[in-house]
Each structure stands twice: as structure tokens, then as C-alpha cells.
Amino acid sequence: MSLWEKAQAELLDIIEWTDDSSDTMVWRFPRFDNEIKYGAQLIVRQSQVAVFVNMGKIADVFPPGKHKLMTDNMPVLTTLMGWQYGFHSPFKAEVYFVNTKNFTNLKWGTKNPVILRDPEFGAVRIRSFGSYVIKVSDPAKFINEIAGTSGRFVVEEIEDQLRNLVVTRFSDLVGESGIPLLDLASKYDELSKTLASRVLPEFAEYGLEVTKLLIENIALPPEVEAALDKKSSMGIIGDMDTYLKFQSGTAMEAAAKNPGGEASAGIGMGIGFAMANQLGKAMSPQTALTATPPPLDAPKQYFVGKDGKQSGPYPIEAISKEISEGRVTRDTLLWCAGMEKWQMAGEFSEFSHFFTTPPPLT
Structure with missing residues (x-):
């Protein structure tokens, strides 16, 4: 290479951007007075696009690759500048590198x-x-x-x-x-x-x-999360019931195949749990209403509520005697097994005749 050729090569521009950041979207190539030599080398790397702007107007856009800046590959800028064929002078333009990565x-x-x-x-x-x-x-x-x-x-x-x-x-x-x-x-x-x-x-x-x-x-919201947790818990309980039934059936089958074995010994415990579970389901608030009174097959017993105090239980004969002697009146409160609340003695069918019989003649 001759000395003249070497000097000419050193005068050629190289326009490029090596991005060492992670957040730059657009970078403008720094050039005093925006002057670019004709025939300069433009290097556009992968995930980049170079945009030339002249007098505030978008000119040519260059994709990734190496480009020699001449009139034949800058058609828009050539038109904007009004260049004629054979133009070889330096020109002014802003070069923006746009980062097209994600x-x-x-x-x-x-x-x-x-x-x-x-x-x-x-x-x-x-x-x-x-x-x-x-x-x-x-x-x-x-x-x-x-x-x-x-x-x-x-x-x-x-x-x-x-x-x-x-x-x-x-x-x-x-x-x-x-x-x-x-x-x-x-x-x-x-x-x-x-x-x-x-x-x-x-x-x-x-x-x-x-x-x-x-x-x-x-x-x-917290209240919705609490409702979701409750719903999940109820679902787990339902699944657990199905699981226990399955386990009980499996244990019974194993015990039948191996009498006297460990499965047979454990089946009693499984059945006991199952019975306890069913008994728990059978219990209800209604059962608690009859917890205090005597069994159904026992003689009917009555409780007396008078002057804010409760006494009893008494058999039907004792109540009848109290009515006859006037110590229990039509308005006296009575209660017996199966009743939800106290009622006046006059409302009991078994005692109604005491309050409809006329007094004896004097």
C-alpha cells in the first residue's frame, strides 16, 4: 500500500456502536457538527438498526451488516440533500442506533x-x-x-x-x-x-x-382469602371421609383373606372409628332437648314452674292432686319430655277436664 493510499484509508470514517449497557434503547453517534465523510463505513451489529436523520426528518434506515455510505445506498438522504450523480463531498446527518433486542x-x-x-x-x-x-x-x-x-x-x-x-x-x-x-x-x-x-x-x-x-x-382481600381457606378445608374433610370409607373396606377385605392376622386385629379399631364417626353424625341439636327427662317408656313426668322456681319431676297423679287442691291452677306452667317450651296447665289435654268441671253445689 502506498503512502497516499494509507493516508486516504485513515481519513475514512467508521460509524458503529458497541452497546455495553442493558437498558439503552437509542444511542446517537457523536460527531462534531454531524459531518460524515462520503464513503464512510457503517457497521450495524445484530439486534441493532441505524437510522439517519437530516434536518429533523427520518432518512435512510440500515439493517444489521456493513454498509459503505454512498449515494446509491442512501436514496432518501440523497433526495433530501439534492445530491447529483458523482457527489463525493462530506455531508451532515445525525446517526441514531436503535437497540432492537428484547x-x-x-x-x-x-x-x-x-x-x-x-x-x-x-x-x-x-x-x-x-x-x-x-x-x-x-x-x-x-x-x-x-x-x-x-x-x-x-x-x-x-x-x-x-x-x-x-x-x-x-x-x-x-x-x-x-x-x-x-x-x-x-x-x-x-x-x-x-x-x-x-x-x-x-x-x-x-x-x-x-x-x-x-x-x-x-x-x-384478607376476608376472601379466609373464605378460600375455609372452602379448601371443607373439601379436604369431604375427601377424608371418602378416604376413610375406602380404607375401612380395604381393611375388611384384607382381614377376610387373613383371619387372625394383623389386618384382622386392626379391623376392630377401624370399625370402632367408623361407628364413632357415624354416631357423631347422628347427633343433632334436637337430641339435646330430651337429654334431661326420663326415657320414653317410663311414666310421663312433669315439671312445675311457679313463682320463678322449677320443681319436679312429678307423675300425672301428683299433678292431678295438686290441681284438685288448688295449688296448681289453669295458668301454672308445666313442662314434660318432648316439649320445646313451657305451657300453661290448662293447655294440657290430660288436665283440661279439671278446669271445665263445674264446682260442687252448696
Whole structure:
């Protein structure tokens, strides 16, 4: 190589961007007075796009690869500048490198509770959070609408706006879905896909694409969580009853096949538990009403309530005598087995004749 050729090579520009960050979306190539030599080398790496801007107007967009900047591969800029064939002079243009990779693990969440009307719990407040992934799908639009002339534009500068869009569409979605609160946890995947489809056109207005959106949690109010725990516990109890019946049947079958063995010895315990369980189910509050009075096959006994005090029990003969002697009147309160409350003596059929018999003649 001659000395002249070497000097000429050193004058050629190399325009490139080696991104060593994880959050830069747009980077402007620094050049004094934005002057670029004709024939400069433009190197665009994978997951990058180079956008040329002249006088505030988007000119040519270059995909990944190595490009020699000449009139034949800069048609838009050539037109804007009014270059003629054979133009070889330096020119002015701003060069923006746009990062087209996926920006991952961006967070979203509800700052304030979202009010949801549930058919079981009524109006309740819920919170939710998740993550999403974006990338620049239209570099020219993204520069025009969002990045502008910034020398370096990072994802944090637009994250709040994107988060607000996601939260707003999430609030609309859960309100329209009609999914009961207790079933929301099983619908995360379905809701995530629907939410992504709703925010997609709004992100596209900025030149962005949502490549992934996740609903990671929907936080229920404490009272709803308590109801869910109770429902789960009741389900476990139901399953346990079925399990115990199955175990009892299995144990009986094993005992029949091996009389005198361990299974036979244990079957009594299993049956005992089963009988205790059935006895417990048979008990009810109604049974407690007849706990104090004597058995049904015993003579009927009566309790007397008088002057705020209770006495008894007395057989029917004793009550009849008390009525005859005037110590028990029509309005005296009596109670016997099977009754829910006290009644006046005159309301008992077995004593009614005492109160309808006329007094003796004097």
C-alpha cells in the first residue's frame, strides 16, 4: 500500500456502536457538527438498526451488516440533500442506533386497589402485579414519537407510561371478565394473553411490540382469602371421609383373606372409628332437648314452674292432686319430655277436664 493510499484509508470514517449497557434503547453517534465523510463505513451489529436523520426528518434506515455510505445506498438522504450523480463531498446527518433486542423483566403493578364486583363477595378491592417484555418494532416511529433527539434514551424513561397502560387495561379486563374471585388464580395464563392483546395496539403507536406479558399474582382481600381457606378445608374433610370409607373396606377385605392376622386385629379399631364417626353424625341439636327427662317408656313426668322456681319431676297423679287442691291452677306452667317450651296447665289435654268441671253445689 502506498503512502497516499494509507493516508486516504485513515481519513475514512467508521460509524458503529458497541452497546455495553442493558437498558439503552437509542444511542446517537457523536460527531462534531454531524459531518460524515462520503464513503464512510457503517457497521450495524445484530439486534441493532441505524437510522439517519437530516434536518429533523427520518432518512435512510440500515439493517444489521456493513454498509459503505454512498449515494446509491442512501436514496432518501440523497433526495433530501439534492445530491447529483458523482457527489463525493462530506455531508451532515445525525446517526441514531436503535437497540432492537428484547428488554426483559419490566415490572407492572397496581398502585391503588382495583374495585371488582364479585357475585359471592360483592364489591371487593384487589391488587395485582406482573412483568412484561418489549422491543422496538418500528425504529423510525420510536425515534419520532418517543426518543426524539436525545443522545441516549434508556428504557426507564418510558417505563412509567407503559406501566400505566398495562394497569389501565388490566382493570378493564378483570371488570369485564366476570370470573369469580376464587377462580382468578386458575385463569392467570388466559388473562395474561388477553391483556397482552389489548395493550399491543397502544404500544405499537410508540413503535414498540409486547413480546411477553405475565400476570404473576392477583392479591385477594384478607376476608376472601379466609373464605378460600375455609372452602379448601371443607373439601379436604369431604375427601377424608371418602378416604376413610375406602380404607375401612380395604381393611375388611384384607382381614377376610387373613383371619387372625394383623389386618384382622386392626379391623376392630377401624370399625370402632367408623361407628364413632357415624354416631357423631347422628347427633343433632334436637337430641339435646330430651337429654334431661326420663326415657320414653317410663311414666310421663312433669315439671312445675311457679313463682320463678322449677320443681319436679312429678307423675300425672301428683299433678292431678295438686290441681284438685288448688295449688296448681289453669295458668301454672308445666313442662314434660318432648316439649320445646313451657305451657300453661290448662293447655294440657290430660288436665283440661279439671278446669271445665263445674264446682260442687252448696
